[in-house]
Amino acid sequence: MKLKRYEDMNLLELDVMKEISSIGTSHAATALSKLLQKEIRISIPEVNILGYEETVDKIGYIEELVTATLVRMSNEVNGLMLFIFKLDLANAVLEKLIGKQYESFMDLDELAYSALEEVGNIIICSYVNAFTQLVGVEIDLSVPSSTVNMLGGVLTVPIAEYGYETDKLMYINAEFIMDGKKLSDGLLMLPDIKSLNDILEKLGVS
Amino acid sequence: MAERELKVGIGDMKFARGDSRIITYALGSCIGITFYDPLIKLGGLLHIMLPNRVDPNDPKVFKYADSGIRETIRKLTAFGMVKSRTVVKIAGGAKMFEMKGSSDFGNIGQRNAAMVKKILMEERFRISAEDTGGAYARTMLIDVSNGDVVIRTVGKPEKHL
Numbered sequence: 001m002k003l004k005r006y007e008d009m010n011l012l013e014l015d016v017m018k019e020i021s022s023i024g025t026s027h028a029a030t031a032l033s034k035l036l037q038k039e040i041r042i043s044i045p046e047v048n049i050l051g052y053e054e055t056v057d058k059i060g061y062i063e064e065l066v067t068a069t070l071v072r073m074s075n076e077v078n079g080l081m082l083f084i085f086k087l088d089l090a091n092a093v094l095e096k097l098i099g100k101q102y103e104s105f106m107d108l109d110e111l112a113y114s115a116l117e118e119v120g121n122i123i124i125c126s127y128v129n130a131f132t133q134l135v136g137v138e139i140d141l142s143v144p145s146s147t148v149n150m151l152g153g154v155l156t157v158p159i160a161e162y163g164y165e166t167d168k169l170m171y172i173n174a175e176f177i178m179d180g181k182k183l184s185d186g187l188l189m190l191p192d193i194k195s196l197n198d199i200l201e202k203l204g205v206s
Numbered sequence: 207m208a209e210r211e212l213k214v215g216i217g218d219m220k221f222a223r224g225d226s227r228i229i230t231y232a233l234g235s236c237i238g239i240t241f242y243d244p245l246i247k248l249g250g251l252l253h254i255m256l257p258n259r260v261d262p263n264d265p266k267v268f269k270y271a272d273s274g275i276r277e278t279i280r281k282l283t284a285f286g287m288v289k290s291r292t293v294v295k296i297a298g299g300a301k302m303f304e305m306k307g308s309s310d311f312g313n314i315g316q317r318n319a320a321m322v323k324k325i326l327m328e329e330r331f332r333i334s335a336e337d338t339g340g341a342y343a344r345t346m347l348i349d350v351s352n353g354d355v356v357i358r359t360v361g362k363p364e365k366h367l
């Protein structure tokens with residue numbers, strides 16, 4: 001294995017990840033567009049390899065309440081996909097889907113909660129589908145699991161899961177543009193290190 | 207009175223004496239462990255992330271329960287902490303996501319809690335209060351002037367351990 005940690009990726013490898021992510025997130029935006037029957041554009045994503053605290057700062061603040069959906073990847077790529085909703089994006093989605101907005105994630109009812117989980121799942125699935133086609137790997141996805149929790153607490157899950165391999169997270173930072181408003185996403189793709197090596201090898205950059 | 211507030215990051219430890227507060231934010235599956243010697247008003251807060259240090263050369267001692275607790279005890283003892291007087295409290299170790307069909311996933315919180323208790327017992331420290339488990343993140347704070355430990359969670363009143 002060439003790479004031992006996420007941060008070992010060189011500029012070329014990061015660029016390739018960014019390219020794939022760009023296609024992945026645009027698939028995700030298209031899926032979301034269809035679901036909400038609304039034009040959604042997406043900015044070119046940045047792929048950031050960041051430590052825990054930097055990731056928290058980039059997404060929001062540590063005690064900020066967020067809704068997060070987690071899906072596990074298995075088969076040829078093992079790892080986690082995490083989608084984090086901040087309140088503005090969640091409200092834009094919920095307004096369209098169930099015609100309601102919420103002051104806080106604490107007020108979410110069962111319907112809103114499952115709507116968000118489903119949207120998170122759709123974004124993750126369409127991203128991963130684009131990814132599998134491009135890279136030529138088989139990835140199985142688990143059923144989604146969600147939580148309403150502090151951002152800092154949510155991010156300890158991937159950081160602890162791979163804590164023996166790396167202290168970094170791969171944060172794919174793109175902006176959804178809906179009704180002229182920029183809404184920041186929070187998509188994290190976290191293949192384990194072996195899978196990351198396999199991916200880069202398949203793409204011919206490793 | 208200008209109080210000092212120290213912030214403890216993930217896999218880190220801070221300690222202070224007298225008028226200070228030590229805080230760590232959003233413990234998920236991680237565990238916060240406070241040590242407090244009331245006689246000399248010495249307090250420490252350790253934030254561990256994983257149960258045990260596998261690589262003995264890994265310099266991040268405070269990231270792991272085993273090496274983190276031992277190093278914290280060593281440091282605080284050097285600053286005058288006496289075991290028989292010391293009050294230890296722990297919080298965190300939540301299971302943030304419930305994964306259907308994979309019971310081992312996300313159990314890291316539970317494993318962390320078990321290891322923290324085991325190491326503290328081996329080191330002969332008694333845990334006087336704990337707030338562990340559940341499915342929610344916690345912010346933990348110790349007021350070093352009196353040893354008061356506060357747990358903050360979203361949507362619930364503050365809790366004094």
